[in-house]
Amino acid sequence: MNQTVVNTTNAFRPKSEALQLLIDRGFMHQTTDLEALDAKMVEGPITAYAGFDATADSLHVGHLLPLMAMRWMQKLGHKPILLVGGGTTRIGDPSFRTESRPMLDDTQIAHNLAGISKTVERLFDLSEGEGRIVNNAEWLDEFRFLEFLRDFGSNFTVNRMLTFDSVRSRLEAQQPLTVLEFCYMMLQAVDFVELSKRFDCSLQIGGSDQWGNIVNGVDLGRRAGKQLFGLTLPLLTTAGGSKMGKTAQGAVWLNSDRLTVFGFWQFWRNTADADVARFMKLFTDLPLSEINRLAELKGAEMNEAKKILATQVTGIVHGLDAAQSAMEQGEALFAGNVESSEPTHVMPLARLATRIGLLELMVDTGFANSNSEARRLVRSGAVRINNTLVMEEDRAISEGDISAGDRLVIAVGKRRKALIAFK
Structure with a gap:
């Protein structure tokens, strides 16, 4: 299989407007066959998909990169499929994880799928013929175990699966890898082939950690007589070297009821x-x-x-x-216009009577992950209440700190502020 590593200095210049845009804007990391994919996209619109498991009721900034790549594809005439993992969520993707995902029941998965759909519907035109949300439970729920092994098992070898970085890293760290997770890459490959059969989907877009899973799908498609393509996106890190989208309070969620x-x-x-x-x-x-x-x-x-x-x-x-x-x-x-600002957080007024501590408040507002982290920020002189430096770790918040009727401003450093209303 022709695996092409792509960067903006590559001598090959696509004729497809969409592929050239993805390169110019920094979306491209690897493709399974760049020149053949370019030729297919020049012929006319293609259908592409990106998949998201329902492990939470919102997507986060880490998912925004494939969503934006797919959004640009749609802007330039191609058809997006947003695949939600109603089936694969029950298994769990082992890619570069140190432990198994917690098992979710069907009720929680359904709740999470609804939250994910809210995000996706805002970013895409999902009217008939333009784009669609598809749940892989539609076909995975229909498989019986022995039939699945008969139809697909011979297309995957354990030898090859063990060569993928996502699996090897778990084993080298002597972390357990369950049979459920080991089968995940088979299910993702089947997803690609099913989408190809049902919707003429020919391209899968995913993060760089999905390369092995995507290649499996391309290879399974080839065995079924279909020409499929994979495109991975770069792992995003900040200029400081940290993973993009990670903050003290955790993931940066895309749904407003989460953030x-x-x-x-x-x-x-x-x-x-x-x-x-x-x-x-x-x-x-x-x-x-x-x-x-x-x-x-x-x-x-x-x-x-x-x-x-x-x-x-x-x-x-x-x-x-x-x-x-x-x-x-x-x-x-x-x-400093506190009176005209909308609060960023609202807390019950009754909490003041219980002497809420500064450290606790910093955790509640997301400025720290724990009391110990909040304590370090206070000790470093980074914390202010109503523009006044605070150095006391055991400082409690009282009604005397409230200004403008019901409000308090807490700042950590120069960049992060929260306006808390107590009602």
Whole structure:
């Protein structure tokens, strides 16, 4: 199988507008056969899919990269399938994990699928003939075990499966890998072939950690007489080397009932200078010429570029009105206009009577993962309440800290602020 590693300096220049755009904006990592895929896309629109298991009731920033790649594909005339894993969620993908996923029951999976659909429906045109959400339980639930082994088992060898990095890393770390998880890559390969049969889907897009699973699907399709393609996206890290989308409070969720719209906006507003242009290319619809112009800004002007980044991404994920409100809320809060700002967090007034501690409050607002982490931030002189530096670790919040009627401002460093209303 021809496996092509692609980067922006590759001598091959696709004729397909969509593939060239994905390269120019930084989406491309590997493809199974770039030239053949390019030729197919030049012939006419293709159908592509990206898959998401229902392990939570919201997708997060880590999922936004394949979603944006698929969104650009649709903008340029191709058809997206968003595959939700109602079936595979019961198994669990072992890719680069150190332990098995917790098993979810059908009720929890159904709840999670509904939350994921809310996100996807905002990002794509899912009208008839334009795009669709598909649940792999439609066919996986129909398989009987012996029939599945008979029809597909001979197409997979344990020898080859053991060569994939996602499996080998678990075994080398002497972490258990269950038969359920080992079968996951077979199920994902079957998904690809089923989507090909049902919807003429010929391309799977996924993260770089999915390369082995995607190649399995391409190979299974070849055995069935179908030409399928895989395209993986780069592993996103910040300029500081940390994994993109990881914060002290955990994942950056795409649904507002998991993370407020302002919290989402503020995450992007706090992007490091060195990451602004790259994230604009990947997570906004701004033209490259405008991104290149904004990338040249320095000092205080770069802060304006960060606001544009935050508002653009928030507009795509939550809608333009919500993004505009979040931007106005951020500007008012950082300008000190507490009275005119919408609160970022609302807590029961009764909590003040129980002497809520500063450390506890920092954990509740997501500024720290634990009391010990909050304590380190206080000791470092990073924490302010109502613009006053706080150095006492055992500091309690009282009614005397409340200003503007019912509000308190807590800040960690220069970039992170929360306006807490007690009602």
